[in-house]
Amino acid sequence: MALIPDTIARTIIDPFAYADxxxxxxxxTWLRAKAPLAQAxxxxxxPFWVVTRHADIQAVERQNELFHNGDRSTVLTTIESDKxxxxMMGGSPHLVRALVQMDNPDHRAYRHLTQGAFVPQSLRKLEGRIREIARGFVDRMCDMGGQCDFARDVAFLYPLHVIMELIGVPETDEGRMLKLTQELFGSADPDLNRTGSAVTDTTEGVETIQSVVMDFMTYFNAMTQDRRENPRDDLASLIANGKIDGQPLGHIEAMGYYIIAATAGHDTTSSTTAGALWALAExxxxxxxLRNDPSLVGGLIEESIRWVTPVKxxxxxxxxxxxxxxxxxxxGDWMMLSYPSGNRDEAVFDAPFEFRLDRSPNRHVAFGYGAHVCLGQHLARMEMRILWEELLQRVASIELDGxxxxxxxxxxxxxxxxxxxFKLH
Structure with missing residues (x-):
């Protein structure tokens, strides 16, 4: 059995290495060349296996009965955190039980509950409204006098508004949802977590994340009660009134559904959009x-998804x-699927460290693969396409300002x- 050197193992689990x-x-890159499937x-x-090659990631994702999501933590965690x-959870390794923590038959049944809302034919009906939202954010950016923080002023807020409208969260609560999302995913980051400092203590880390999850649950519990009494045409009503095998969703599963929709439903699209503009500004x-040939927007979207790979x-x-x-x-062995590594695999991608609008084919694994492929992938692509179409019409040039x-x-x-x-057209 191949063993990964400790310095490499510590790097790939270090939140600040990903910031770098x-x-x-x-x-x-070292692992793909020297130890593509080895234990850390x-x-x-x-101990856990680190799966770094594109083909091996797909092989694991394809075999859902052989490699389970839910038997142990679906996210890398310390021994102490797991305990x-x-x-806290009566023996379960999951603070939240959403689709990513489920295996069949639960995964199939719970995914089916909202799948219809995210297929392309359903999303086409939303295109006009999404364009209206995108145009509003582009207008606001254009009024900023040629300078902005694209991540904070546009990329974080636009997909957030789209998914919150789909869920049924009022606009006045969007700031709260963004803050909770950043506290959850940025729990180690002193700029984003609720402690204001780098969290290195395991106990403090779990307690901080649990407090964020509890805030989400308090919010969505109230929404569930409301939608049971006053159902509407939104995702919250689907979840609140949904049934699996004739029974309402369990409390922990319903809360997991809301939380994944309210966090992954915007954060990954925000990251990809911000990362794409960063790459273009450089x-x-x-x-x-892109301005001369808008047909390249599709290639921009796929390359930016590969380039950023928000889910690590x-x-x-x-x-x-x-x-x-x-x-x-x-x-019982634990396997870490390293998506950024798969998306830089030299065996699959020519010049993987170059940002190419015309990369084709672009078989990235940023949305996962197989049965667990991202439920919201078509919505994410549509949101990005519409935003780029609107921006390219209005913005003549961009460059970094810091x-x-x-x-x-x-x-x-x-x-x-x-x-x-930026300069306007």
Missing amino acids: GDRVDEAF HPEGFD QVRA RPELWQR HFMRTATEDTELAGQKIAK TPKRMAAAFVCGPKSVPIR
């Missing part, structure tokens, strides 16, 4: 190519002894600041 970007890219044994963690969560010639990992657990890429995997920053997080991570200067 280059450090984690170098670690994954960092202090304080149970705390299980003590390469102003690409902005001109999910964990899987082997349900029986098996073999993957020549390594013997034992029943140093962009990424959040510190090893699970979900993207830019937290992208200061730009």
Whole structure:
């Protein structure tokens, strides 16, 4: 069994290495070349396999009965954190039980509940309204005098408004939802978490995340009561009144559904949009190519999803002894699927560290693969397409106006600041 050097293992679990970007890219590049499927044994963690190659990530994602989501934590966690969560949750390793923590038959049944709302034919009916929202944010940006922080002023707020309208959260509560999302995903980042300092203590980390989850649950409990009494045409009503095998959703599952919709439903799109503009501001010639040939917007979207890869990992657990890429995997072994590494795999992507509008094919794994592929992927693509169409009509040129920053997080991570200067058409 191959063992990953401790310095590399510590890098790929360090939230601040993801904020740095280059450090984690170098670690994954080394792993793909020298130890593409190997075990990490960092202090304080149970051993886990690190799956770095595109083909191996797809192989694990394709075999849902062999590699489970829900048997152990779906996100990398310390031994101590795992104990705390299980003590709080009656033995379950999950503070939240959403689609990403489920296996069949639950996963299939719960996914089916809202799947119809996210298929392309349903989303087409929303295109006019989404364009109206996008245009409003572009108008606001254009009124900022040629300078803004694109992440904070546009990218965070536009997908947030779209998903909150779909869920049924009033506009007055959007700021609260954004803050809670950033506190949840940025729990290690002193700029975003609710402690205001870098959280290194395991107990404090779990308690901080739990307090955020409890705030979400308090909010959505009240919404559930309202939608049961006054159902509307929104996702909250689907969840509040949904049934699985003839029974209402369990409390923890309903809350998990709301939380994943209210967090992943905007944060990953926000990160991708902010990261795309960062890449374009560093390469102003690409902005001109897009303005001259708007048919390249589809390529921009796929390349920016690959480039940013907002979800950095999910964990899987082997349900029986098996073999993957020549390594013997034992029943119960924990596997880290490293999506940023898969999306820089030299065997799949030509010049993976170049940002290319015309990359084709672009078989990235940023949305996952197989049965657990992202439910909201078509909505995310539509939101991004509409925003770029609106921006390209109005903005003649862009450049950076300071140093962009990424959040510190090893699970979900993207830019937290992208200061730009721009000229209008």
